[in-house]
Amino acid sequence: MGPGQKALLAQLPHDWYVKLGFRKEAGQAIEGLHIGKKIAKKIKKTRGARLMGPSNFLNQITQTLTGGVVGKEWMLILDWVFKNKLVFEDGVPLLQAQPLRCEPRLAVPFEQKDLPKESVGLFDHMVAIDLGEREIGYAVFSVKDILQTGEVTPIIDPLTQQAANGAISIAGVRVLINDVKGHRSNQSTNSKLSQNFNTRLEKLRNSVASEVVQKIEALCARFNAFPVLESSVVNFQTGSRQLDLVYGDVVRHFVMLDPTKAHIDARKEHWMGAEMWKHPYLMARPFDRPTRKRTGKPVPLNLFPGAGVHPAETSKKCTKCGRNGLLVLRDLGEKVQVMDGGLLETPDGQLRLMSGWAYAEADFKRARRDKRNLPMNKPLAAGQYNQAAIHRFGKQTNRQKAFDMRSSGSSQSRFQCLFADCMATYHADAGAAINIGRKFFTDKIAWEESRLKAGVR
């Protein structure tokens, strides 16, 4: 059989059977083609057992066509099912058993002859994840490109031809938050009710956590990437403690957070027995607890299978200019002078603050019709402001509503850079993901040693 025929057979819809070969007529009647050195010309009738299982198992069997996988000796397992009853006769317990049926099963082992030759490439990409209040932001990077260029910029998604950077909504998060809100507004003194609520909440949390884990795994699978997550989850405004618990659970799936036995065991089970991977060429500086610094001789980066990074400032820094407008604003002192156009002088550059919306009625109408939120455009009036007031306007300008009214983001899902010479605006969680990727590289990675090991100059 030629390689073309083999490839064709692998592509065609097919089923796999094992011919049982008993003297008695056991098994299902099968009609099929016998495939040996050559394909049989005639359809053969026989009796056997159909092989069933998950598609990756069946795909493995299909590889027997190309010789990558070989079938080993199969085993017939007969499970006898009994109906039993415990009776007492003169005070003596007696077990009565009656055979009901016999369930045959077939165990067919397969052996993978040679491992796939092309490298999996899982370590060449990383996906940075920001766990946001309503959505999760993601940014995909090429590790080798970063080492080569020194720039931590998301790759172009081959599917969409756009930057592999965005946000995904998690339906469960909204359900969870609404549930908590509903319960708060409906506080009951009935302990039975609140007990039921707590049980329900725990179930909901577990299901939201697995939804998030699944989405992150899907991103990793799609981009063939390992995940980088924030190592500690900040306190959220809306979902409060519940969302913290969910995200803590999510992070523990990918990152070594608190090495308690229960968490290690749970992770090991999730990753089918594996615990830790070493990156083939990324080198990290070990964390020194007493000095709280990354010093010392770089070692291969450990993955669990993800890596963690401290999220400080990742949601506040502008991805375009790298500055944190709110931080600059805070350092201006108690009294702040605002000039015309909402402009403020700072040592890091001019800031522009807004105080509201000043659009023509027609613009508002059009935006409503297009289901779009308009950005703030009314500059803060000139004058002197105290620190608290200026900070409030800064925050309002810095985080605004999503452009799209139908977006599932929170009322603060759009980031707006405060610097007048930048004014970058983007999805806040998507931007935070870029910053998480950048922070991972600047905080953890020993660039020169990694470049050397990766063979990148």
Ligand SMILES: [Zn+2]
């Ligand atoms: Zn900026």
